[in-house]
Amino acid sequence: MEIILIQDVDNLGGANEVVKVRNGYARNFLIPQKFAVEASPSNLKQLEERRKQIEKKEKKMLSAINEVIAKLKEGALKIGAKSGTSGKIFGSVTSLQLARAIREQKGYEIDRKKITLPEEVKELGAYKATIDFGNGHSTELEFEVVAE
Structure with missing residues (x-):
């Protein structure tokens, strides 16, 4: 099953990554504990939008750091x-x-x-x-x- 990680999970991946795990691990642990969501088409679109926003924020931060x-x-x-x-x-x-x-x-x-x-x-x-x-x-x- 493919899932999108909401936060960092040890030995699995970082936040905003799409990973493939076993169905039981996803359904019984990751999703109920709010560590991940299912990788549906709508959730993948939201992930892409979130990545764009993070990239914009990082560019602003980088320009501020360079100014300092x-x-x-x-x-x-x-x-x-x-x-x-x-x-x-x-x-x-x-x-x-x-x-x-x-x-x-x-x-x-x-x-x-x-x-x-x-x-x-x-x-x-x-x-x-x-x-x-x-x-x-x-x-x-x-x-x-x-x-x-």
Whole structure:
């Protein structure tokens, strides 16, 4: 029996996929649990329409991500930190401070969990961080730690 998966099912497939399974598995488990619907002609038309809408949404999201990436690459962020005379800062610069600096200086709200620092930032100087937007899109962000 052919069915259309409504949501991801382990070892079977992802949402909006048409898969072939045994009749009993579909009728007794997948359809009653609302994991799938039967692949009738009307349901296949709805699936095609849903795929078109998802594709449009992804294009919009991709253009927004590219706009943010372009804006972030325009210049290096400056993060102020208290430091000693030797150039070492008290504490370290974290992804939270970086997210705040992006919000204040660039005007974009980026979740701190998406920001990855390759090393601990404990001295004044220039560094790079990676921002992961998901769906395989990421960018490197240059920032500079300066004395307050």
